[in-house]
Amino acid sequence: MRQKRLITLVLAAALAMMLGGCGSNRDSGGDQTTAGTALGTDPATGIAFVGSATCINCHEGLSFSAEAVQGFLESRHVIHSTNINAASPASCLACHDPIGDGRGIEGLIDPANVPAQGLAAVGCENCHGPGGEHFGVGPVPTFSPDFEVCGKCHMALPNVPGFHPAGLNIIENYRQSAHADAARTSAPCFRCHSDIGFRQFVDGTRGLDDENLEVALAAEGPVGDAPIQCRTCHDQHRTGTLRVAEEQVRIGTDADGNRIYQTAFSSQFNLCTACHQAFLDETFNAALGVFEYTLFYDPANPEANDVPHHGDVNDPRIDSRGRTIVDTHFRFLDPADGVTVLIPGYNINAADDQACLNCHEVHATTIFAQANAAEIATQWAASGHADYLGEPFTHEFSDGACMKCHSGTEYARFVQGVAEEDLALAGGPRVIACVACHDLMAKNAAGEFELGATRTVNQVTFPSGAVRTLGDASNLCAECHQGRESGLTVANAIATTPGGPHRFLNRHYFAAAAIRFGTDVDAGFEYAGRTYLGENTYPGHPASLTTCIECHLQEGTANHTFAPDLARCQNCHVDSGTAFPGVLTSFENLGLPFGAVDVDYDGDGLGESFQAEIDGMEALLLAAIRNYAETVVGTPIAYAPGSYPYWFVDDNNNGIVDADETTRYSAFDDKLLAAAYNFHSNQDPCGDMHNYRYVLQTAYDSTDDLDDGILNNSVAGAAVAATRP
Template identity: 25%
Template sequence: MFKPCLSLGLGLVVGLFALWGCGGGDDRPSSATTVGSATCTNTCHASTKDITGTPIAAAWAGTEHTTDDKVQCEDCHGPGSQHMGVGNIPFPNPQAAQCEVCHKDKKGFDSTIHANPEPYNGTNPTSLSGPDKFFFQGDALNSGTAEIMGEPEFLPDGVTPVTHARHIEECSRCHNPNQRFQYGNADGKGELINPNPNKMPDPPNITCSGCHDAHQAEKKVKIAQRKDRVAYPVFRKFFVNPTGEQNDDIPGTQLAASIYQPNGAVQPDGTTDYSKVIGRNNEINPERLCASCHAKGKYKYSQLATHQSDVYTEWLKSGHAARSAAPFAEFSANPLAYTDEATGKPFDVGNHRATWPFDMSLTAAGTTASTSQNGGYVPAGSTEVSNAYACYKCHNGIGSLAWQDNVQGTSKAPVIFGDVTVTCITCHDPHKDVQGQSKNTRRPEMMTNYSANGLTIQGNYFLDKQPVLLEKTGNATICVFCHQGRESGLTLYYAKLAPGRTITGSFFNPHYLGTAAMLWGANAYEFPDKLYGVDVFHQATGDANCTGCHMGEVTKDGLNGGHTWKPNVKSCNTSSCHATIGEVGVKSGSTATPDVDNYRTASDTNNYTGDPGGASLSIARSIQVLQGKLIAGLAARGVYYDDLNYPYFFKTADPATHTASGNPNGINNFTDWTPALYRSAFNIQFIIKGLPSKATSQVNVPNASASVHNARYSIQLLLDSYENLTGSPLTGAVRPAGTRPATIYGAGQ
């Protein structure tokens, strides 16, 4: 194998489906007849290896694609009577069309960027159309000097030219990965023989077998939860260094069968054996298949850096990839193998601990768990059962797909075999594009599926029943799916504040990272006599919202922008936006993050805090001051807020009495709620937990998250909650004007 080269953009190249065959095909030449698979595998191809180095006959014979679904060689390659080792065979490198004869539900792949539906038209090499079959070399002859982006290409000696054919080979590593290249001389200096320079593949594209191992498309395993064996896909073998560097020579980085991990807790018979969970050996890494092209590599011959963006290493720096962070470490098979950044110690084995295999076809959390169904008692001897079914909407990148497709609890839902974060295929669907979106970004079938306490919300809505505006959210629609939290003012009302409900008891937590809901002015507890506003600037149509700020131009050192999701100051400092918001947190080179802690538009002279000098405070600092006033108001009424310790509201002031050791059995938890206390507590949590808990409290720092995602909405909520709690508006404070009436919940809101 040779070094990776070109990228096909941000559409990602991994799939979860297995290629079940159904026999037959419609593209067979009328003059050719079938000869049977035995003729292929017992004669010429008994020891032939495919482009990945896998023996074809053995792999084909051992896959359920063959044994269960009876797929034969000629179902994919076409009838072989005119081939016999010397003549043509209809489909030597079967394209997606051959797979789609059976897999009709995957025809959407044909319009994706991987399928190259708009090959280069010969007029403008820098246009958005795909590459031509010669990758802009003009021809595939071994004469002449190849070019990279118009510059001559040489071997590392700087003298010997790289030929056109060899540069086409370099580009095909990603753009046409099933193409085998052969030259006339053993030293590689002869003329190109295969493919025929006069019959080059046109157009180059990624087909199904570019990602799936075509000769062993799936394997099956028996698990305790299901009567029938469960299929899992087997992917092509690529080599990717876990740190992102692409290098075929690094051992131990081969990727195959990435959705199944038989070396960890899941055994070949489908049982769970936790004695075999050693360190982090239950991690699965489907993103490494995408990384084989979507990361910087080197051209095979010139050894120059390839041209694509380094998406994989950007992603490795992001929260989505942070396996050691609480959202993923706590849901791993072995939390003890991960270090809690807040304490510097391993995570406890709590009731979030995963038990693999986990069957997303089973229904609601807690109702089906047993030692054989999504179960296992953890820790040993405990009566607690781990069943994170609902949590996997966001806390497991494979489980999320069941929720996105709205098949959770049905036979169509996947089985999860290992720990995984928010990975490439969580947000990108390599098999289709969605109208109005790009880059294969997913659009969930049902944004909200909520049913509790007599309230049902199902469909394209936020958790307060406001519609999600798909025409505006665009590629960021997938962001809203997880980043709206899991409760709202409406669900709080139905659970605790509606007539006849029991208000006392554990705090009703809106959950974390609800910044997408905040951005769109949704899900907080709203007061019926008030008007609320939206952040019209950060809600701009399409990719100007979440992705416009969080995926702006990546910095040269790769620390901000792109798939790091850490805003690059350049995304703010544009002539149509803030121009000079300032820079802070310079890491190296040109890397800088927006200085939103200290930013305030010069034309905004309102005093939002009511304090002397309040009009000169930054917006983030103003929100922090308002939070402090509301927290103090709660404390004056015996409710003490601690954003570092669950359940966050206590009847004691000392933080030491809020920790696990200082709060045995939750004796210090505040439970004596009143409507006014609950409304204020819910909104404080909604605003402060817009970002996840840090190692230090977020109470005493400027709330940059709330100021950026929707300052107007956040300030309105804080002032309204203060007034509701104390009975009077905050003296001297200016409430931003609202544009829409509050969401109405019901009697007594």
């Protein structure tokens, strides 16, 4: 490795001398009498443009630039979208094809990538300056474009829905970031603190984990003083491509004996941890199809965790081993029991190609400065939003629209105006992290960055088409927690195919916002002639306990476990069936507040908690569904909670989905479909807290409809008062 790096240095020095010679005499260029006649001249220098095709004509045959040329022709500066083409408005072409030479390179790329209206491209001279005095021997104004050159277009990209929604403020954010600080030019610091040093020595290394590398770096002389910037991380010719490659690990062998590999460490993760050091051991979880990671860290032997040479050991911002991101980014359990948490934090999916961008706006290198930043990270790590090993993030999806709720980065794009059908499926599901709800691009003011600038959603369109608002950032929650179907979907299916048979319609899933709004958004299937409750506004509650964020973020503390504080409810509620004052042990035990009379909805003679009443009513409904399926439809049915598609043919009619009963139930008639939809929808967790009476209404009416085919209140469970001890 050492010899290879010395050779690289020699070649780089020789190339620099050659180019320096080219640039020493502007008048020494070749014949330029016809250069740029069609493309004009650069207003700043008066030098003629020659067009990218002219540049490529020479450079594609030179050993030191052939790869760069090929990368450029495959890059997003040339091939990115048919929405931008030669006929686009001048306001777009000012950045997408500033000198109008995209048409000149159409013949150099795949015709399939050339829009019918003509190619628009960001050409060589847009970044390097006009080539009218170059022609192989003269200079180009900008040999190595810096962030100022990138900033000509990336300074303030318009946030047009569907296009570059993450582009706004990149350069301004960068200028305020630590990456823009002055470079360190001495070895070995330049490896991470200098643009030139990083690009020269990062290849093949992930962090300073090789003591031989540190020795090799220490032997080098100082490098240039350019700070970390765009070209440090991005290959400037392969736009969008990071300089550090992903790492694949063998996970098995196929039937033909060929080795199977899967990405264990993404390019982004490897790039960032090349300096922000963290070393992980990976284990492939075949059942989930993803890797799990173990932090290389031994709390009992701190010296064994040392990372070579990083920073001042007395600097209070870092620990003595330079592990600046360990305590917030990686969860570490005691190997002795696998349960005791020695280091709280988020166990990052290092294979995710947005592993770092899930939380950070990297161009601003966001370091969350508020005092409880680490606490927030730890809280979030304990939530379902962070569990990249959970089913919502390991499921295989076939439609980009799913990414609205199963990818935090795509959710951010959706909130910024990208249509569901245009969301990217390619990145796959990823956790719902900081960037999903917080606009980290909004860092423009000087000073430390704090986790704020919550994204704005003014109103929410539900699956039924109803539009509602909660009046605050709770709308962000409601965009996903609304389900994918509604009672109106069921009604439409019945109207389309009267009598059936129908396939089961699944609300899909955790539709807390839909349940809260009840009949206002047709959350459940509703029967004609019945009256249903609308939005639960939580009457009688304090004003600070009526919306999603007020309860789930525990107003005043911004608790990112998203678990409501039980103690706040205990001011008015105790366990149902017990006397006040008392104790509220769980939300499942919560009933009407002190002073109110408990109500028996399910007809068992007891005034129970909201959830217990729902459970009792659902038991009545399930019995009615099974009886109706057997006696009216003629095909017994059984329900399997947690096992899609939930309803199966019950061959032995024992009410249980046995291991050999795998036939999906598809004989639903109109009544059975409506009842099955309400039953399954009412299994959503916390329906008792969000709108328990609406849940009970839909369960009761479905039961009443099935028992004798008439809505006549003929089943047990008419609401009656029950005595509280």
